[in-house]
Amino acid sequence: MIEAAMIWNEPNNKSHWDPNLDPDWTKFAEMAVAAGQAIKAENPNVPRVLGGMSPIDPGWVRNMAGKGVLDHVDAIAVHGFPLDWNLWKLDEWPAKIDEIKAVTDLPVWVSEVGISTFGAEEVQVWGLKRTAELLIGKAPRIHWYSLYDLPRDWPATTRHREAEGSSYYRHFYMGLIREDGSPKPALEAFGDYAPEMGLCQWFHYQDHRLDDAVAWMKRLGVTYLRTGLSWADSFRPNALDWFDRQMEALQDFDVTVTFCFTPEHRGIEPHHTSPPLDKQEFADFCASMIRRYAPRGAAVSRPLGREPRQAALAP
Incomplete structure (x- = not known):
């Protein structure tokens, strides 16, 4: 069911981590190390992935290496949206991945592209x-973001929201399927690249689209998926019932599950982008x-191209 565990989402993006509260990334690094250790202690065969950096920044990777984070993960992920948010061209994708490979020997995933x-x-x-041409064969995992458009009455998970101008509203049009459930032209084209390309689809708490999403992914030939289990959502009423329903519905896919988002009452400041008061609570x-x-003992697939660190020592 879970093929990998991802620690946080876009950690070096100020929309998902508040740099004013952690200017040198020490708090994030300590939290990520604690999480990596905790995941390994529970099941050393689950690969741990450092959340998809956005922007793609070799300097940030070197910072994480210097703070010991890369000793506690098995892969590192990047996010890229060159036609919408990033200041580089689509054809630069291979070069962007090579920039990260130049500063780490860890496998490099593309955990969000769209x-x-x-x-x-x-x-x-x-x-x-064009993205498929550039990335298939270049990264062990390519997660296309996303299957569904974000409904307009749901806020996009970003700290600045409408202050971002048109950049904010692009969040609502990233899907292959419109809000009303009708397919966009790219949906059929996506099927040409599955299963080599997977999907990234966030499911909100009690998301009404879950069952239809599963049906669409099977129809398209998708075999692997990235989604999230939100630490913040874990404090909602009946949260575990929802998590169970979500994970049961996705059991036929290889799922990279992302752990992220600070509960307001557990952050240094009351916001999902805040570093937590206690890193161990997230871990x-x-x-x-x-x-x-x-x-421990559950079957885990091997998407990395190598075994998780010290997996051979597992009982």
């Missing part, structure tokens, strides 16, 4: 095809999710 239909749906079709959440959905 193109919005904010301007034109035809752009997404061309961009999907304990990660451990509890592994214990529940990937217990």
Whole structure:
């Protein structure tokens, strides 16, 4: 069920981690190390992935290496949206991955890549095809973001929201399927690249799209998926019931589950981007999710191209 555990989402992006509260990334590093250790203690066969950096920054990777984070993960992930948010061209994707490979020997995943239909749906079709040409064979995992458009009455998970201008509204048009459930032109094209390309689809608490998403992914030939189990959501009423339902629905896929988002009452400041008051609380959440959905002895696939560190020592 769980093929990998990802620690945080876009950690070096100020929309998902508040750099004002952690200017040199020490708090993040300490939290990531604690989480990596906790995941390994529960099941050393589950690969640990450092959350997808955005922007793609070799300097940030060197910082994480210097703070010991890379000793506690088995892969490192990047996010890229050159046609929507990043200041580089789509054809630069291979070079961007090589920049990270130059500063670490860890496998490099692309855990989010996508193109919005904010301007034109035809752009997404061309961009999907070109992205597949550039990335298939270049990274062990490529997660296309996303299957569904974000409903307009749901806020995008970003700290600045409408202050970002049109950049904010692009969040709502990243799907292959419109909010009303109708397919966009790129949906059929995506099927040409599955299973080599997987999906990244976030499911909100009690998300009504879950069952339809599973049906669509099977129809498209998707075999692997990235989604999230939110630490913040874990404090909602009946949260474990929802987590169980989500993970049961996704049991036929190889799932990279992302652990992220600070509960307001457990942050230095009351916001999901805040470093936690106690790094061990986040680590304990990660451990509890592994214990529940990937217990020691459970079968785990090998998406990395090599075994997780010291997996051979596992009982």
